[in-house]
Amino acid sequence: MKRTDSLKMNYEFKRVYRKGSLKSGRYIVLYTLKNRYDNNRLGITTSKKVGKSVKRNRFRRIIKENYRLLELNVNTGYDLVFVARSVDKLPTFNELGKEMKYLLKNQGVL
């Protein structure tokens, strides 16, 4: 993804959790925090509560793909962290896309 780096280190995630603003949806929770760069930085968290590795991978990929499609419309200069919530049934690609758009608009990023 051209305009986006990824968050990697644990302390980076922690900073976003502590200082950023939070908005939760049905399937995911979004943390946003302004950063000092031109780019956005993206982090995805899927805990073991979500399920086994296949479920977690699937969740992450759906988030990643949805974000990729929205990327050009997103304002720059933010750190974004998506946290997958534990749900019985995984969302479909489109369901998650709608929710992500809503959350991003709500945070003024889109």
Next chain:
RNA sequence: UGAGUAAGCCAGAUAGCCGCAUAUUAAGCCGUGAGGCUUGAUAUGAGGAAAGUCCGGGCUCCGCAGGGCAGGGUGCCGGGUAACUCCCGGUGAAGGUGACUUCAAGGAAAGUGCAACAGAAAUAUACCGCCCGGCACUUACACUUAGGUGCGCGUAAGCGCACACCUGGUAAGUGCCGGGUAAGGGUGGAAAGGUGAGGUAAGGGCUCACCAGCGGCAUGGCAACUUGCCGGUCUAUGUAAACCCCACCUGGAGCAACACCUCGUUUUGAACAUAUCGAUAGCCCGUCGGUUCGGAGGUGGCUUGAGUCCUUUAGAAAUAAUGGACCUAGAUAGAUGGCUGUCAAAUACAGAACCCGGCUUACAGGCUUACUCUUUAA
């Protein structure tokens, strides 16, 4: 046709567009540096269980193909394998009408421990019962029979009759004492072989027959073991997933191992001691040394391997060997996703993290082969 048993296979396919990772390559660029980045092209890109991490190896390091003990593992037999707690074949036992399936399946006469409660007694035991003997008492008996007493007959020896409230006797019963017994009773998971007959005071392998078991010999088999014959002071509770004995195997840690490099940090920060401490987790001996720990980043380790497919040969099989062809993920916050079309429908369990061989567990739907039972028909 229905029910079932065993072995094996598949695990959505395909076309287009966008997106991801790695390798190769071309061009351009960044960093003090080890090294890396961007763009384009081409190729490749999760599983039968990738899972659980339960075994076994390879590999790496630890002074470790130093010694001993302890500890741990395995446990019918033979074979296979790098190795195994795995696989194949066989033996035995158990289950099923059958195809077939299941089994931690060495030793309890080497020793030790344990066996609660119940029961008379739990590894040797006599509570009830049965039987024998003695003593005491009670009842009955006088046909057979020892005395005693009385009466009668007889000179006498003796004979006859009577008496059972004279001693004894016989039979039955009761009580006590001393023995015999392990058949029967009840308890228990288990009571010292089982069934039948003879025998006995009552009983008992006391004797005998058969069965089980043990020992010996022979037979077939490499062996486990099978089959047959003979024999006995006629018999030996269970537990070794209790200690243990026997046989065999076993050093420890793990790729977050480990190696190399760059930058930085300090030149001593911390810990332990100097007859102690460390080098491997437990001990002893031996050996070596003052020892151990400590920041950030990069690269290697990393995928050509007990490899995959096919052919042939050996073998009953597991498997092995020969020949040929092929190279088939390698990330490091961790790559497979989205949309559309077609296939009637596309749905289970589930995602590589050093690599292999197994085991175990999860699992939608479908296919193939061989075999068994039942019903009907021929």
Next chain:
RNA sequence: GCCGGUGUGUUGGAAUUGGCAGACGAGACGGAUUCAAAAUCCGUUGUCCGCGAGGGCGUGUGGGUUCGAGUCCCACCACCGGCA
């Protein structure tokens, strides 16, 4: 990824060598006391069946060894910790 550990009522935590599971606390409930409450004292408390006396099932789950398993063995499940 690798290594190690734990699992017993609502809860903390016992249970000797395999032999009556739940000792001892906490909490909850009921009763006594009080005008009422607190404190104190007494009792009940795993679950199901039964009016009751009693009975069945219960140590994460499922098997096995044993006469008998919380304890021994095997498999699985859940949770916790350590190692850059």
